[in-house]
Amino acid sequence: MLQFLYQQGAASNLSLFPHILELGAKKNASIQLQSFPEQVVEGVCIYFINEGRFEWKITEQPHVLFPGDVVLILPGQKFGNEKGILDLGCITWMQVKFQKLESGELVPGKWSGLSDHESMAVGKLLTLNSNPVLSKLNDAGRILHSIAYEIHHHELGFVTRINQMIDELLITITRQLTKQNNPPRDFPKVFMNLEASLRKDLSHQWSVEEMAAIAGMGTTLFNERVKNFTGFTPINYLINIRISEAIKLLKKKDVSITDIALDTGFYSSQHFSTTFKKLTGYTPGEFRKNNSYHE
Amino acid sequence: MKCIITIELGTNAVRIFAFDLNGIVIGSMKGFYPTFHSQPDYSEQDPEQIFITMLYVLKNLLNEKIHPKKYKVASICFSSSMHSMLAVDKHGVPLSNAFTWADNRAKNEAKEIRGSALADAIYDSTGTPLHPMSPMLKIAWMKKNDAATFKQAGKFLSIKSYVIYQLTGEYLIDYSLACATGMLNIHKIAWEKQALDFAGITPDKLPQLVPVFASAGTLKKAYQNSLGLKEEIKILVGSSDGCMATLGAGIWNSNKATITIEDSSAVRVVGNKMLHDEKKRVFNYLITEDCFVSGGPSNSGGGIFEWFAKQFGDFTTAYDIESCMNNLLQEATKVATGSEGILFLPYLLGERAPIWNPDARAMYFGINIKHERQHFIRATIEGILYEIYSIGKMLNEHRNISSLSVNGSFATIPFCAQIISDMFNKPVDVTKNANSVSIGAFLLAATDMGIFKSLDEAASQIEVGERYSPAENNHKIYMKYFEIFESLTNKLGDEFEKIAALQ
Structure with a gap:
C-alpha cells in the first residue's frame, strides 16, 4: 500500500478541499517513541484499520482495534496511544472539518451534497454516538482507498467525485453506528433508547428522519413500528412528551410561557398555545391560572 | 345510540375501548407511556405523561369513532394497574414520578415488617401480602429515605386517583385499588391504623374511599369542551386491572x-x-x-x-x-x-x-x-x-x-x-376476548346503568371459547x-x- 500524508495548508493536493484537514495512509513496520501521542482533534476523524492490532485510548477509554474496524473521533475529543507509540500495522485515515451552526449543531458543510435534513441528521447521530469503534466496516476502508486514488490521479471530475465519496463515507458510518447501537428485533429497547435521546434534547426540532436514523431504520418501517408500539405517529408521540414536560413547567411559577414553549421544542409560544389548547381545552395561561395557588 | 367508554391505565399503556350497550366493541385505541429505571429496583412513570397520553387517546377515539357516528357517551369507567404510589403536594402537584407496581426500592422495609409481630396483624386486617410493591411500604421508604418529599406531601395517591383528580378535581380511590395499597382494613372498609402508622401517615393523606360504582365527580369544563362530552356523563371510579380481568373472564x-x-x-x-x-x-x-x-x-x-x-x-x-x-x-x-x-x-x-x-x-x-x-x-x-x-x-x-x-x-x-x-x-x-380488563369495566358500568341486576348476572354473560380437557x-x-x-x-x-x- 502506498504511504502518504496530506495536511491542509501543507499539501497543495488539498487546496481544492478546504474541508479536508488531513488524509493519510501508513504502514508501520517499526515501533517509534512519540509517534502517536494522545491529542485532541479539530475535525471529525475517521480511521480505518487495514492490518495489525492497535491499542488506543479514545476519550479516556481503552480500545483494542482489529482489521476492518473504523474509529470515529469527534471534534474536541482526545485519542492516541497511552505510551505514545503506534503499534505495528497498517491504517488509513481522514479528518474532515465540520461546520458548527448557530444552534450548536454540527453539519458537514457547504461542499456536501447532503440535503439540509440529512446533514442535520448525520451531525446529530455522530454527536450522539457513544461508542467510537465500528467493527467490520470494510466499506469504509474501500471508500477511503478510492478517495486516495482520486486525489493522486486527478482524473476528470475528481473534485466532485471525492466530495461525493466523503458524503458516502459519512452515510455508511452513520448507518452502521445506528445499526450497531440498536439491538436487532428488540423494538421496545430501540424505542426506549430513542425516547431517552428525545428527552435529553427536547428543544431540538426533531425530524422523523433523525428519529428513524437513531432507531436504525428507514422512515417507512420506523413510522409503522412506532405507530404499532405506541399508538401514535412519531411526531405525535413527541408532542406527548413536549406537552407533559410543559405541564410540569407551567405548574412551577418561575418560568415564562415563552421560555416553556421554546424549552419544550415548540416553534413559538403561538404554536405551543394552539397545540396545548387543542389537547387540553386550556390555553397555557389559563392552565397555569387554574393550577397556581396564592400562598 | 348510547355507548360506554372504558379506560384502562395499564402497566405500559393506556387502552381505551368504546362499547355499545350490547357489549359490542365500537372502537379501541392505545397510547404507550414509558417506565424509567434510573437505578436498580427503581421503576417510575411520569404522571403528567400518563394523563396527557390518556387525554390524547380519548380525544382521538371520540373524534374518530364516536362523535362522527352520533354515539352518546353514557358513562366512562376506569381501571388501572395496582400498587402505584404518587406523592403530590397540598395543591395536587406531583412531587416526583409515580412509583409503579414493579418498583422494589422498599425491599428493606418489607424485610423489616415481615420479621415483626405486626405482620400477622396487618395481614389479618388488610388481606394483602407484605411485599415491596405495596404502597404502604413505599411510603415508609419515602419517609426514611426522602424525608423532604415526604414532609411536603399533601396526599399519597395511586396513578388512577391522580388522573381522576385532573379530570374532576376529586381525590378518590375505590375499595379494590385501596386493597392494593396494603392499607385498607377489608373487614371494616376503612384505612387500617396499624398500616398507616407503619407508613407514617394519617388518613387525611390518602384519597377518599369509595365503592367501585361511585361517581368520580363532574368533568371539568375545559375537558368537556376539548373532548366534546356533556356535563351529565357519569364517570365511574371503577376498579383495578386484575379485578376487572377476572370479571371480564x-x-x-x-x-x-x-x-x-x-x-x-x-x-x-x-x-x-x-x-x-x-x-x-x-x-x-x-x-x-x-x-x-x-x-x-x-x-x-x-x-x-x-x-x-x-x-x-x-x-x-x-x-x-x-x-x-x-x-x-x-x-x-x-x-x-x-x-x-x-x-x-x-x-x-x-x-x-x-x-x-x-x-x-x-x-x-x-x-x-x-x-x-x-x-x-x-x-x-x-x-x-x-x-x-x-x-x-x-x-x-x-x-x-x-x-x-x-x-x-x-x-x-x-x-x-x-x-x-x-x-x-x-x-x-x-x-374468547383478548381484552378481559376492558370487558370487565364495561360489565361494571353496564351493571351500574341497570342493564344487569348484579355483577354475578353481568359475569354470566361472558361466552367461553374453546375448551381443553386434561x-x-x-x-x-x-x-x-x-x-x-x-x-x-x-x-x-x-x-x-x-x-x-x-x-
Whole structure:
C-alpha cells in the first residue's frame, strides 16, 4: 500500500478541499517513541484499520482495534496511544472539518451534497454516538482507498467525485453506528433508547428522519413500528412528551410561557398555545391560572 | 345510540375501548407511556405523561369513532394497574414520578415488617401480602429515605386517583385499588391504623374511599369542551386491572379459577369472604362489601419466554420476536411431556406468589448428555406453567377449584392451554376476548346503568371459547416433575439469597 500524508495548508493536493484537514495512509513496520501521542482533534476523524492490532485510548477509554474496524473521533475529543507509540500495522485515515451552526449543531458543510435534513441528521447521530469503534466496516476502508486514488490521479471530475465519496463515507458510518447501537428485533429497547435521546434534547426540532436514523431504520418501517408500539405517529408521540414536560413547567411559577414553549421544542409560544389548547381545552395561561395557588 | 367508554391505565399503556350497550366493541385505541429505571429496583412513570397520553387517546377515539357516528357517551369507567404510589403536594402537584407496581426500592422495609409481630396483624386486617410493591411500604421508604418529599406531601395517591383528580378535581380511590395499597382494613372498609402508622401517615393523606360504582365527580369544563362530552356523563371510579380481568373472564362466585398470563401472571378466584392464608401468601381484593377477588400474582409469564427467545431463538429465518417465539413453540411440541427430565425454575425476576422471594433466581436442572436445544425450549415453557400450577395449588388449599378459565397472550396459546389443563388435571376454557380488563369495566358500568341486576348476572354473560380437557397420563408425568420443582424451590432459599447478593 502506498504511504502518504496530506495536511491542509501543507499539501497543495488539498487546496481544492478546504474541508479536508488531513488524509493519510501508513504502514508501520517499526515501533517509534512519540509517534502517536494522545491529542485532541479539530475535525471529525475517521480511521480505518487495514492490518495489525492497535491499542488506543479514545476519550479516556481503552480500545483494542482489529482489521476492518473504523474509529470515529469527534471534534474536541482526545485519542492516541497511552505510551505514545503506534503499534505495528497498517491504517488509513481522514479528518474532515465540520461546520458548527448557530444552534450548536454540527453539519458537514457547504461542499456536501447532503440535503439540509440529512446533514442535520448525520451531525446529530455522530454527536450522539457513544461508542467510537465500528467493527467490520470494510466499506469504509474501500471508500477511503478510492478517495486516495482520486486525489493522486486527478482524473476528470475528481473534485466532485471525492466530495461525493466523503458524503458516502459519512452515510455508511452513520448507518452502521445506528445499526450497531440498536439491538436487532428488540423494538421496545430501540424505542426506549430513542425516547431517552428525545428527552435529553427536547428543544431540538426533531425530524422523523433523525428519529428513524437513531432507531436504525428507514422512515417507512420506523413510522409503522412506532405507530404499532405506541399508538401514535412519531411526531405525535413527541408532542406527548413536549406537552407533559410543559405541564410540569407551567405548574412551577418561575418560568415564562415563552421560555416553556421554546424549552419544550415548540416553534413559538403561538404554536405551543394552539397545540396545548387543542389537547387540553386550556390555553397555557389559563392552565397555569387554574393550577397556581396564592400562598 | 348510547355507548360506554372504558379506560384502562395499564402497566405500559393506556387502552381505551368504546362499547355499545350490547357489549359490542365500537372502537379501541392505545397510547404507550414509558417506565424509567434510573437505578436498580427503581421503576417510575411520569404522571403528567400518563394523563396527557390518556387525554390524547380519548380525544382521538371520540373524534374518530364516536362523535362522527352520533354515539352518546353514557358513562366512562376506569381501571388501572395496582400498587402505584404518587406523592403530590397540598395543591395536587406531583412531587416526583409515580412509583409503579414493579418498583422494589422498599425491599428493606418489607424485610423489616415481615420479621415483626405486626405482620400477622396487618395481614389479618388488610388481606394483602407484605411485599415491596405495596404502597404502604413505599411510603415508609419515602419517609426514611426522602424525608423532604415526604414532609411536603399533601396526599399519597395511586396513578388512577391522580388522573381522576385532573379530570374532576376529586381525590378518590375505590375499595379494590385501596386493597392494593396494603392499607385498607377489608373487614371494616376503612384505612387500617396499624398500616398507616407503619407508613407514617394519617388518613387525611390518602384519597377518599369509595365503592367501585361511585361517581368520580363532574368533568371539568375545559375537558368537556376539548373532548366534546356533556356535563351529565357519569364517570365511574371503577376498579383495578386484575379485578376487572377476572370479571371480564366471567369468573364470579363459582368454583372456577381464572389464570391470566401476559408478561407476568396471576391466578384468581372470587368469593364472599377473605381467604385467610396462614403463610400470608394470598391477596384479597374487595370489590363490593361482600365480594372478594383472591389469588396470587407471579413475575413469571410470557416475559420469561420472550427473554428465552431473544437469547436463544433463531433469527435467521424469523422476521421478528413474535415469529421467532412461534418457531420455538413449534419445536417445543416435538418434545415429550416433561421435557425428558429437564426442569426450569423461572425466577428471572425474583418471585411473588407463592414463595414471595425477590431474591429467587432461575435455573435449569437435570440436564444430561442426551438433551438438545428443543428440550430447553419445552422445559422453559413447562417451568413457567409449573409456577402457575403452584399458585393454583396454594389457592386449592382454601377453595376447591373445579375448572379453569385462561386469558392473556401467553396462556391462550393452545399449546400452553393444554399444558395447563394437563398439569391441573381440570378442564380449561380459553376466554374468547383478548381484552378481559376492558370487558370487565364495561360489565361494571353496564351493571351500574341497570342493564344487569348484579355483577354475578353481568359475569354470566361472558361466552367461553374453546375448551381443553386434561390427559390423565400427562398429568401423572407432570406431577412427578412438579414434586422435584417444588422441593428445589424450597431447598434453594439460602443459595438464592447468596447469589442475589453477588449480582
